[in-house]
């Protein structure tokens with residue numbers, strides 16, 4: 001009984017932290033140079049986009065429905081996937097983030113970030129001319145079917161009718177689970193909760209922070225993070241019944257440590273639900 005109470009308190013405390021989350025500030029902190037510098041080979045965002053592009057296009061990922069878990073106010077995580085899947089669902093816990101995503105999907109008026117450089121960069125990865133970014137933007141707007149609420153701490157993270165009976169063909173989730181979990185067991189439980197959303201044989205593409213104990217979700221909005229190392233990520237995946245296909249790690253150069261968090265590295269996982 002006490003244990004259940006502890007779990008609920010930790011999750012509730014985390015939810016309270018997110019009430020002050022500021023999408024515009026968060027985007028400025030993490031999705032502008034130097035962390036998003038497309039002229040630098042060692043910048044974080046080009047590394048993430050390359051991992052996602054390779055994972056989506058190397059031939060084993062297929063199906064109709066891709067679901068992004070904990071999208072936040074960002075779209076980069078589905079720029080490659082929207083060429084492979086006919087339907088994409090974006091999800092987030094906060095209405096402010098869902099609104100930010102809908103603003104872009106409805107034409108981009110009043111968006112907090114210009115996603116053009118991201119669209120151009122992924123076009124380049126696909127061997128297309130950068131000016132094809134307008135076609136990719138149209139493709140993404142046409143492929144995203146909805147922006148839904150999600151709670152990874154629920155044993156049913158999405159509304160019952162959100163997915164077809166067979167489940168999603170692929171999940172992608174970036175920097176979410178470790179940032180919303182009060183501790184490692186909660187992180188592992190969240191992985192297990194979203195695993196249920198996936199059809200057997202479906203893939204999980206997971207990006208997350210290594211060694212991060214906090215980040216700023218806005219000016220003065222300090223949000224705790226469960227610090228993870230590679231072994232813990234692998235153990236949690238195994239414990240939540242995924243088969244690991246590949247884990248890649250990016251170590252932050254000094255000048256990518258810009259004071260908005262204490263992250264030391266970023267992991268990319270491609271895994272499968274047997």
Ligand SMILES: Nc1ncnc2c1ncn2[C@@H]1O[C@@H](CSCCNC[C@@H]2Cc3ccc([N+](=O)[O-])cc3CN2)[C@@H](O)[C@H]1O
Pocket residue numbers: 015018021030035044045069070071072073092093094097150151152153175176179180209212215261263266
């Ligand atoms: N219960 C919940 N279920 C699902 N989503 C939830 C829940 N609660 C909050 N959320 C939702 O999850 C959140 C996702 S944003 C989480 C930010 N993660 C940490 C941040 C990200 C970042 C980005 C880039 C780089 N880098 O090195 O380039 C490093 C880092 C490390 N710091 C937010 O959208 C919230 O709305």
